[in-house]
Amino acid sequence: MSKKIITLTRHIIEEQRNYPTATGKFTDLMNDIAFAAKLISYHTNKAGLVDILGETENVNVQGEIVKKLDQFANENMIKALDHGGHLCVMASEEEERVIPIPEKYPLGKYVILFDPLDGSSNIDANVSVGTIFSIYSRISPEGRPGTLQDCLQPGFKQVCAGYVIYGSSTMLVYTTGNGVYGFTLDPSYGEFLLSHPRMRIPKKGNIYSVNESHFDFWEQGIKNYIVYVKQNDPATSRPMNSRYIGSMVSDVHRNLLYGGVYLYPASTRSPEGKLRLGYEANPMAFIVEQAGGKASNGQQRILDVTPHELHQRTPLFIGSEEDVTMIEEFISGQRTFSR
Ligand code: P6P
Numbered sequence: 001m002s003k004k005i006i007t008l009t010r011h012i013i014e015e016q017r018n019y020p021t022a023t024g025k026f027t028d029l030m031n032d033i034a035f036a037a038k039l040i041s042y043h044t045n046k047a048g049l050v051d052i053l054g055e056t057e058n059v060n061v062q063g064e065i066v067k068k069l070d071q072f073a074n075e076n077m078i079k080a081l082d083h084g085g086h087l088c089v090m091a092s093e094e095e096e097r098v099i100p101i102p103e104k105y106p107l108g109k110y111v112i113l114f115d116p117l118d119g120s121s122n123i124d125a126n127v128s129v130g131t132i133f134s135i136y137s138r139i140s141p142e143g144r145p146g147t148l149q150d151c152l153q154p155g156f157k158q159v160c161a162g163y164v165i166y167g168s169s170t171m172l173v174y175t176t177g178n179g180v181y182g183f184t185l186d187p188s189y190g191e192f193l194l195s196h197p198r199m200r201i202p203k204k205g206n207i208y209s210v211n212e213s214h215f216d217f218w219e220q221g222i223k224n225y226i227v228y229v230k231q232n233d234p235a236t237s238r239p240m241n242s243r244y245i246g247s248m249v250s251d252v253h254r255n256l257l258y259g260g261v262y263l264y265p266a267s268t269r270s271p272e273g274k275l276r277l278g279y280e281a282n283p284m285a286f287i288v289e290q291a292g293g294k295a296s297n298g299q300q301r302i303l304d305v306t307p308h309e310l311h312q313r314t315p316l317f318i319g320s321e322e323d324v325t326m327i328e329e330f331i332s333g334q335r336t337f338s339r
Contacts, residue, residue, distance in 0.1 A: 008034055008172065008183045008192035015176060026160070026176075029086040029110055033133060033162070034172060034192055036080035040073045040117070040131060041170040041185060061096040061311060069123050070094060073116035073131060086110050088138045089146025091310055093118075093279055098310065100145050107143070110159070111136040111150045113279040118163075119247025128167030130249025134283035135160040151310060155282035155303035162283065163249050173199070173253070175290040180256075201293040205259025205320040206237055209244045209251040217267035221331035228330070228337035248275065252284050252318060256291055261319035263327065265298070273297075273315035277307050281316045294324035298331045 012027045058071065074094040081087060082101055086108035090099040093115040101107055112135050119129040137159055140147045162174030170185040172192050182196025208229050215223060229240040243260070245251050251262045266273045275281050285295030285302040295302040295318040305314065317327045329335040 006194035008194075011181060011183070011194055015178060018178060025086050025108060026110070028084055029081075029108075029112075029135070030160070030174070032080050032084050032086070036077050037131060037164040037170070037172055037192075038185065038190055039076050039080070040164070041166050043072055044069060044123075044129065044166040060094050062093065069129075070117045070120045077114055077116050077131070081112060084108070087112055087146070088140070088142075088144075089150050090114070091151045091278065092116060093276060093311070096311075098146070098148050098151055107145065109138050109142065111138050111146055111153075113151055113283075115276070115279045118249050118280065119245070122245070122247050127245060127247055128165055128250045129247050130166065130253075131164040132249060132280055132283050133160075133162050134158055134279055134286070148310065151278065152307045154306045155277075155285055158282065158286050158303075161286035163253070163287070165249050165253050167250065171195070171253075173256075173287065175287050177286075177290065180287055180291045199256060199291050201256050201288060201291045202259030202320055203292070204322040205240075205255060205261060207241045207243050207255055207258060207260030208263065208323070209242075209255060209260065209319075210263040210265075211244060211246070212242075214265070214267050214269065217269045218265050219331070221333060222263070222265045222327075224336050225327050225330035228335075231337060248280065248284070252288065255319045256288065256293070259320045261317065261323035261327065264316045266315040270313070272313035275314060275316045277302070277305060277312045277314040278310060281314050281318075284316075284318055288318050292321065293319055294321040296324050296328055298328060 012030050016027055074092055083105045085106035087101055087110050088107045089111055091113040112133055114133040116131055117129055118132055122129055136153050136157055138146050138150045140150050160176045164172045171182055173182045180199040182199055183192035184195040185192050231238050255262055264273055264275050281302050288295050297315045317324050
């Protein structure tokens with residue numbers, strides 16, 4: 001009996017049957033995102049062969065040198081999404097302000113924020129990178145262009161979140177609040193096929209992902225946690241394994257599959273942390289929570305934070321529930337390590 005082939009489109013249509021008010025517009029939007037992902041995947045895999053590696057002469061709103069593939073991914077996402085009639089406004093890590101829908105195109109009821117290519121500093125080294133997206137329903141009046149306020153909603157109001165990881169294979173992972181589903185791109189006929197139904201993250205993992213070069217700049221509770229996880233105590237499965245790719249989508253994706261925790265704390269060098277709330281922390285938090293995990297800024301659930309500006313940064317602790325809870329206990333001083 002051949003295995004049932006479920007494409008992303010078929011899955012979304014079947015999922016939308018759970019939402020009686022679904023109009024099919026969301027299905028179209030997801031298909032537009034999948035199309036952009038296929039284009040970015042094709043060029044990411046070809047990047048070494050065509051003049052799309054390396055840097056442009058541009059510096060983005062983050063103050064970072066824009067990689068050619070960054071720019072390509074950003075332009076592709078905008079072009080794939082701006083004409084479908086599903087969105088009223090967009091926001092991108094690569095654009096300082098919100099991106100209006102061109103007047104010649106119809107407006108829709110959805111809002112999308114995205115990081116077109118997270119981890120792009122790794123591109124030239126052929127390390128996997130990813131696209132992250134976060135979708136809300138508009139809160140501004142219909143019939144007019146969407147607004148900045150539409151893009152500053154708390155994460156718990158997301159209607160969909162997902163990421164695409166361009167690695168040994170290209171995978172699209174998404175949730176609409178009814179579990180997490182992973183699709184692998186079959187390049188032979190350009191379809192995303194369901195490969196990871198109902199993804200669940202282990203309650204406790206054995207991997208911690210952090211850039212320890214920032215150690216001296218962290219608050220004491222984080223330092224204590226890192227000392228703790230490296231201590232030799234087989235009874236509590238320590239030392240934990242250190243795995244850090246430097247591409248958050250890849251680190252979180254691996255931890256989602258195997259269990260573990262990714263940390264990007266605030267520091268004296270990055271007082272608000274580095275990761276962006278709107279298009280990195282919130283979508284990944286929605287996905288990880290839907291898979292049974294947890295995402296915190298150290299004091300508060302990420303999804304409960306109300307953004308006050310578009311490119312707002314946040315400390316991020318995300319992954320297996322027990323690991324994130326333990327980090328919060330070290331930060332509050334409830335826990336410490338014994339020498
Ligand atoms: P650092 C990539 O720039 C990114 O936003 C995440 O994908 C990644 O985990 C982090 O920054 C890497 O930052 O300070 O470890 O180089």
